[in-house]
Amino acid sequence: xxxxxxxxxxxxxxTGSFNRAAEQLFVAQPSLTSAVKELEKETGIVIFNRxxxxxxxxxxxxxxLPYARSVYDQYQVxxxxxxxxxxxxxxxxxxxxxxxxxxxxxxxxxxxxxxAEYEFAIRETRTRDVIDDVAAARSEIGILYxxxxxxxxxxxxxxxxxxxxxxxxxxxxxxxxxKGHPLASQPSIxxxxxxxxxxxxxxxxxxxxxxxxxxxxxxxxxxxxxKCCDRATVLNLMVGLNGYTLCSGIICEELNGGDYRAVPYRxxxxxxAERMELGLVTxxxxxxxxxxxxxxxxxKNYLGIREENHxxxxx
Numbered sequence: 453x454x455x456x457x458x459x460x461x462x463x464x465x466x467t468g469s470f471n472r473a474a475e476q477l478f479v480a481q482p483s484l485t486s487a488v489k490e491l492e493k494e495t496g497i498v499i500f501n502r503x504x505x506x507x508x509x510x511x512x513x514x515x516x517l518p519y520a521r522s523v524y525d526q527y528q529v530x531x532x533x534x535x536x537x538x539x540x541x542x543x544x545x546x547x548x549x550x551x552x553x554x555x556x557x558x559x560x561x562x563x564x565x566x567x568a569e570y571e572f573a574i575r576e577t578r579t580r581d582v583i584d585d586v587a588a589a590r591s592e593i594g595i596l597y598x599x600x601x602x603x604x605x606x607x608x609x610x611x612x613x614x615x616x617x618x619x620x621x622x623x624x625x626x627x628x629x630x631k632g633h634p635l636a637s638q639p640s641i642x643x644x645x646x647x648x649x650x651x652x653x654x655x656x657x658x659x660x661x662x663x664x665x666x667x668x669x670x671x672x673x674x675x676x677x678x679k680c681c682d683r684a685t686v687l688n689l690m691v692g693l694n695g696y697t698l699c700s701g702i703i704c705e706e707l708n709g710g711d712y713r714a715v716p717y718r719x720x721x722x723x724x725a726e727r728m729e730l731g732l733v734t735x736x737x738x739x740x741x742x743x744x745x746x747x748x749x750x751x752k753n754y755l756g757i758r759e760e761n762h763x764x765x766x767x
Contacts, residue, residue, distance in 0.1 A: 455527050457491040458520045460484055461499060465517055468506045518614075521589035522735060529741050544743035545573035547585035548595035549666045550654055550683045551730075552704035557750040559707075565746055572743070576683065578656050579606075579664040586733050587613040592744045594733030595751075597700070599726070601671060605663035610733060618732040621755045625668045625717040625726040626701030630690040633713070640718035647675060652686050652695040655679040667698045668728055687712065700728050702755065730755075 463473040464484075474481040492499055499513035509517060528543065542565065548554045558574050575581070575591065585591040598606055598617065610617055627641045633649075635641050651674040654666040662670045678695060680686050689695040690712065701714040717726060732748065734740070740748070 453491060453494055455524060457487050458524045460487050461491065461517070461520055462524060464488070464500065464507060465509060465513075468508070470502075470507060518588050522738070525589050525592075526739060529739055542570040542741070542743050543572070544570070544741055544747065545575070545585075545591040546593045546595065546744075546747060547575040547577055547582045547591040549579060549582060549597065550576050550686075551595060551700075551702070552683070552707045553702045553754055554595050554751065556704040556707055557747060557754050560750040560754075561743065561747040564750070565743055570743070578654070578660075579666060580657065580660070582733065583609060583613060583615065586615055586735060589735070592734070592738075592741060593747065595730070596733060597666075597668075597728045597730050599668055599728050601668075602663040602665075605661070614736050615733050616736050618734065619729060620731045620751065621702075622727055622729045623700045623702060625728060626699055626714040627696050627717050628690075628699045628701075628703070628712060628714050629694070629696040630687075630712050631710075632691070633694050633696070635696075636713045636715065638715055640716045642718045643669075643672065646696060650676040650678050650689070650693055650695045652678050652680055652689055652697040654686070655681050668726055669698055683708075700730060702730075704754075 460473065460477065460479075463477055464470060467473045467476065470484055470488075471481055474484045477484065488499065495516065497512040497516060498510050499516060500507040501510055544561075546554070546558060555574065555576070558572075562570075562572060573591070575585065577585070579596055582591075582594040582596050586594040594615075596606075607617065627635070627646065629636055629649075635645055635649075638645070653670070656664045656666070678689060678693075680689065686695075686697060687708065690697075698717065699714065701716070703712065703714050705712075719726065732751075
């Protein structure tokens with residue numbers, strides 16, 4: 453098994469065609485086919501289904517691909533640091549739930565990462581997609597939250613996919629709404645206070661579990677709820693319908709603007725405060741690239757500032 457063979461398999465899976473992969477790799481199509489057959493013979497599995505309409509992964513190939521991508525990515529990391537004087541194009545991708553602070557850290561990382569060429573990607577997406585992206589090495593880092601409600605289910609899902617969760621920060625639950633909302637000036641807000649207004653929630657796909665919800669208190673019954681797919685729509689509905697969402701309260705005004713407020717959530721029963729634990733999702737035993745390390749540094753820098761601001765608000 454060679455790195456070249458793994459690269460061939462990854463490119464074929466991406467293009468869905470031996471011919472297109474051969475063109476992109478600048479190799480003869482028969483040579484590409486022969487290399488894949490040798491790999492299949494060595495591993496004892498059939499990686500691709502071949503038909504006149506192209507190629508698709510077999511069930512065994514779908515299991516093999518994440519391992520191949522992980523190994524090849526580690527090789528690319530080594531090239532970044534040591535190959536050709538570390539001058540190879542830098543690559544980094546992050547998948548996340550909809551967090552403006554994570555986008556802000558990405559902006560700062562990109563500005564600070566002083567290389568001649570790079571290929572970066574940032575994906576605000578569904579919770580399950582965050583996990584799948586990191587597991588399949590489409591993204592090097594994922595960002596999501598855990599709490600007492602979803603921790604057991606998500607921890608099992610992460611473990612089953614060879615992933616680990618690393619704590620970044622814990623924070624109280626906040627109600628996020630626009631500054632013209634009738635409740636925006638309140639010192640705290642309860643769910644009872646919010647009854648007349650629509651709850652805005654990021655859509656997680658048909659049949660998705662409450663455990664995959666991006667918002668805390670997802671199992672509660674809301675008389676009015678609107679599902680959305682992107683952060684811009686959520687912000688628009690906050691203004692147009694006096695909608696609200698529940699979040700960590702860590703908001704980047706530089707990106708979202710100053711027209712929104714994060715007001716502390718109040719439990720009517722005066723029970724334990726609802727807490728969210730934000731953290732990183734990475735593959736186990738994965739060596740982080742220089743870009744990933746810089747991104748985490750920028751995350752910690754920003755969250756450290758926000759943590760101080762939250763402390764000031766609670767005093």
